[in-house]
Structure formats: structure tokens, C-alpha cells
Amino acid sequence: MKKIFLSIIFAFIAFASFSQEVVFLSDATFKEKVWDYGKNTEFVFSGDKPVIVDFYADWCGPCKMVAPHLEDIQTEYGNKLHVYKVNVDNYGMIAELFNIRSIPTILFIPANGDYKKIIGYRSKEQLVDLIKTNFSL
Numbered sequence: 001m002k003k004i005f006l007s008i009i010f011a012f013i014a015f016a017s018f019s020q021e022v023v024f025l026s027d028a029t030f031k032e033k034v035w036d037y038g039k040n041t042e043f044v045f046s047g048d049k050p051v052i053v054d055f056y057a058d059w060c061g062p063c064k065m066v067a068p069h070l071e072d073i074q075t076e077y078g079n080k081l082h083v084y085k086v087n088v089d090n091y092g093m094i095a096e097l098f099n100i101r102s103i104p105t106i107l108f109i110p111a112n113g114d115y116k117k118i119i120g121y122r123s124k125e126q127l128v129d130l131i132k133t134n135f136s137l
Helices: 002-018 027-033 061-080 092-097 124-134
Strands: 051-056 082-087 105-109 116-119
Antiparallel strands (some): 051 105
């Protein structure tokens, strides 16, 4: 019985490490996971894995179209990268830091921190191509 219980726990831990979800960031979590702009005026990446940051708004049609693609990508890539979302209506200051004027705008930030900014809707295939181009996974 003990072996079965331990097997179930290990299986759950292994599954949890590969099936991450898209994370919605606040100001505080953005500073923790992406860039603490309070400490560094120049962009200094806080993470240790490649990151995709989707700047969106709830009312934005193209943002709603790209959201399922990003969810699929997070599921498929698991713990190899993180997908984050920042609502520009709630956290406009963060969007201003990256000079974001249109949404969706998606940042691809590799572990070395040199980010690429993509503006507008992209298909899942295009997003996967951008991941392959910008990240060493």
C-alpha cells in the first residue's frame, strides 16, 4: 500500500512539473519573475528560463485569439519556458516600460535577457517558429 501511495505522489509531482499554466502577472510578480524595474532602470531579466510575456486586454479581439495558442504552448513546452500575461488596462506602467502602443504585443525573452517584441496576432505555428528562433530549447 505504501508503494502505491508513493508511486501516485511521484507521478503527480512529475506531471505537475511538466503541465504548467499561463500565469497572470501583477506589478509585484512581474518584478519578481521578469524585471525589477524599481532596482534597475535598464532591463535586467530576473528569470532563469526563457519567458513569453503577452501584453493584452480583456476587450481585445486579437488578444482573445492568441490566448489559446499561448496556453497550448505552455502545456506543450512544460517547464522549459514560462508564459506570462500582463493586462495593460491594469498594469499600464509595465506596458509603458516596453513602449507598448498596440496589443497584443508579445515579448520573447531568452534566458540571456535580450528580448524580441512582436506586435499583433500570430498563429500558433508562427509563435512556435519564434520560440525556435529565439530560444535554445
